[in-house]
Amino acid sequence: MAITADEVKHVAQLAKLEFTDAELQMFAGQMDDIIKMVQQLSKVDTTGVPVTSTVAEAKNVMREDKAIKGTERETLMHNVPQKDRGFVKVPAIIDESEEG
Amino acid sequence: MDYFKNDLSSLHAGLLNKDFSAQELTAETFEQIKARDQKIESFLTLNEQQALAAAKKVDEKGITDADKLAGIPVGIKDNIVTKGLKTTAASKILGNFKPIYDATVMEKLHAAKMINVGKLNLDEFAMGGSTENSAYKITKNAWNQTKVPGGSSGGPAAAVASGQLLAALGTDTGGSIRQPAAFNGIVGVKPTYGRVSRYGVIAFGSSLDQVGPMTRSVKDNALMLSAIAGHDKHDFTTSEREVPDFTAKLDGDIKGMRIGVPKEFMDQGVADDVREAIKNAIKTYEKLGATVEEVSLPYSKYGVPVYYIIASSEASSNLQRYDGIRYGFRADDVKNLEDVYVRSRSEGFGDEVKRRIMLGTFSLSAGTYDAYFKKAAQVRTLICQDFSNVFENYDLILAPTTTSTAFGIGEEINDPVTMYMNDILTIPVNLAGLPGMSLPAGFSNGLPIGMQLIAPQFGEETMYRAGYAFEQATDFYKEVPTIGGEN
Numbered sequence: 001m002a003i004t005a006d007e008v009k010h011v012a013q014l015a016k017l018e019f020t021d022a023e024l025q026m027f028a029g030q031m032d033d034i035i036k037m038v039q040q041l042s043k044v045d046t047t048g049v050p051v052t053s054t055v056a057e058a059k060n061v062m063r064e065d066k067a068i069k070g071t072e073r074e075t076l077m078h079n080v081p082q083k084d085r086g087f088v089k090v091p092a093i094i095d096e097s098e099e100g
Numbered sequence: 101m102d103y104f105k106n107d108l109s110s111l112h113a114g115l116l117n118k119d120f121s122a123q124e125l126t127a128e129t130f131e132q133i134k135a136r137d138q139k140i141e142s143f144l145t146l147n148e149q150q151a152l153a154a155a156k157k158v159d160e161k162g163i164t165d166a167d168k169l170a171g172i173p174v175g176i177k178d179n180i181v182t183k184g185l186k187t188t189a190a191s192k193i194l195g196n197f198k199p200i201y202d203a204t205v206m207e208k209l210h211a212a213k214m215i216n217v218g219k220l221n222l223d224e225f226a227m228g229g230s231t232e233n234s235a236y237k238i239t240k241n242a243w244n245q246t247k248v249p250g251g252s253s254g255g256p257a258a259a260v261a262s263g264q265l266l267a268a269l270g271t272d273t274g275g276s277i278r279q280p281a282a283f284n285g286i287v288g289v290k291p292t293y294g295r296v297s298r299y300g301v302i303a304f305g306s307s308l309d310q311v312g313p314m315t316r317s318v319k320d321n322a323l324m325l326s327a328i329a330g331h332d333k334h335d336f337t338t339s340e341r342e343v344p345d346f347t348a349k350l351d352g353d354i355k356g357m358r359i360g361v362p363k364e365f366m367d368q369g370v371a372d373d374v375r376e377a378i379k380n381a382i383k384t385y386e387k388l389g390a391t392v393e394e395v396s397l398p399y400s401k402y403g404v405p406v407y408y409i410i411a412s413s414e415a416s417s418n419l420q421r422y423d424g425i426r427y428g429f430r431a432d433d434v435k436n437l438e439d440v441y442v443r444s445r446s447e448g449f450g451d452e453v454k455r456r457i458m459l460g461t462f463s464l465s466a467g468t469y470d471a472y473f474k475k476a477a478q479v480r481t482l483i484c485q486d487f488s489n490v491f492e493n494y495d496l497i498l499a500p501t502t503t504s505t506a507f508g509i510g511e512e513i514n515d516p517v518t519m520y521m522n523d524i525l526t527i528p529v530n531l532a533g534l535p536g537m538s539l540p541a542g543f544s545n546g547l548p549i550g551m552q553l554i555a556p557q558f559g560e561e562t563m564y565r566a567g568y569a570f571e572q573a574t575d576f577y578k579e580v581p582t583i584g585g586e587n
């Protein structure tokens with residue numbers, strides 16, 4: 001195994017995803033296949049080879065630091081799933097069922 | 101309006117001569133879509149009212165000869181944001197999302213007075229090669245409805261190939277325009293990275309994504325790219341180079357053009373019928389006066405693993421924004437804020453998107469970064485160098501677009517690695533940021549075969565010129581599918 005079910009669970013936590021046990025089994029198997037496939041890169045000698053992170057022509061683009069009018073608040077709030085008096089509404093950050 | 105017997109230029113001439121109005125053309129296009137799309141299922145959202153209103157405006161203002169695309173219907177892949185018109189990326193997580201702005205490519209199409217008739221299906225967030233990963237519907241291949249249309253731009257490809265539209269916009273991160281174009285027998289172009297703005301294109305792999313046109317002919321494609329290309333202050337990766345008129349040099353003359361065929365792209369991994377069609381294409385190019393020789397891209401065989409690490413890493417970062425807070429789907433019955441994130445994402449994303457987020461998160465995490473992400477970014481450099489070496493001596497690279505013709509619906513969906521290997525011939529082009537085109541090069545068992553032309557960065561003119569010459573010499577593009585006995 002290139003990756004275990006426990007490791008998959010850990011990665012899921014980092015990615016803010018959760019899986020049922022059955023899903024975990026399926027994902028662990030598929031992730032294992034995928035990771036084995038990508039591991040063929042270890043055969044390539046990359047000593048001294050620089051990384052490529054972009055193929056764009058421009059590397060740094062500067063612009064004038066000028067204040068411009070932003071988008072109206074009402075427009076920005078258009079797709080917010082739950083709102084209250086002009087604010088985005090979210091549940092409590094601390095779980096209220098876990099007192100003490 | 102029979103789209104199989106017209107091109108963008110003949111529609112423009114018809115509108116200019118007042119043989120028909122933009123409103124008539126738009127209304128007829130919707131009738132045709134409603135009849136044909138029952139079988140093909142390429143559209144996710146129709147934009148009928150707004151399209152007819154826009155067509156009315158075009159008619160009122162009148163069309164001049166310079167307005168080459170005015171009043172002509174176009175379809176848009178549903179990962180390109182359209183102001184006020186639902187944009188889902190074929191994901192449940194954006195099921196109710198109505199963008200508050202237009203992508204730059206949409207602004208350009210509006211400026212050209214094209215009529216947006218609706219949003220087209222894709223693999224969720226453009227992740228996949230069959231359009232089976234859509235949360236909403238399974239689009240069918242225009243030539244055989246038991247086959248996939250390819251992906252991720254399966255909706256645009258099938259809509260154009262089935263005569264519902266003459267032009268659509270797709271996006272291509274690892275082959276998502278070229279592969280469905282090949283599977284549906286149309287022309288699809290992924291422009292040079294930086295040629296077209298990505299502003300308002302729902303991000304997947306930001307160092308790889310490009311928008312490009314999907315059409316039935318090379319000239320139509322060139323017309324469309326001329327309309328959408330160019331520098332954009334909203335996308336700092338767009339090039340400041342001037343955009344040529346890509347139709348200007350389509351004269352069929354390619355005498356003396358030097359074409360390289362990578363031996364790695366013609367090996368045993370490619371099906372016999374596809375290899376045979378490409379060999380015939382080579383003969384056609386030789387007859388047209390080009391020199392065709394075998395070349396080598398030795399690192400291209402590592403394209404698939406490099407791509408799946410880099411694209412998935414970029415995706416895992418880009419898709420962090422879907423948290424159920426500011427837009428999109430929010431899960432019900434949650435206890436706390438963490439729950440909103442985890443449950444909204446787990447219920448809102450489909451399996452393939454989750455696999456990519458997981459692979460990307462894994463590749464970027466402490467302890468694996470050097471062995472996976474950094475290694476992939478180094479091998480990407482070697483793949484780029486392969487292409488530079490070939491382009492020192494050649495104007496263009498010719499290869500198959502795909503290793504086979506379209507596969508069956510349901511055939512590969514449960515085997516991610518097999519599905520990923522389908523992109524082996526298109527991925528290296530994205531990694532190196534080059535322009536690539538797929539165009540029809542033959543048929544096998546009633547299914548189209550696609551040929552790929554690859555040019556150096558910003559060499560689209562060479563690519564279009566060579567594509568046009570081939571098209572004029574072969575006429576494969578004139579073949580049309582039979583859609584439900586309509587033709």
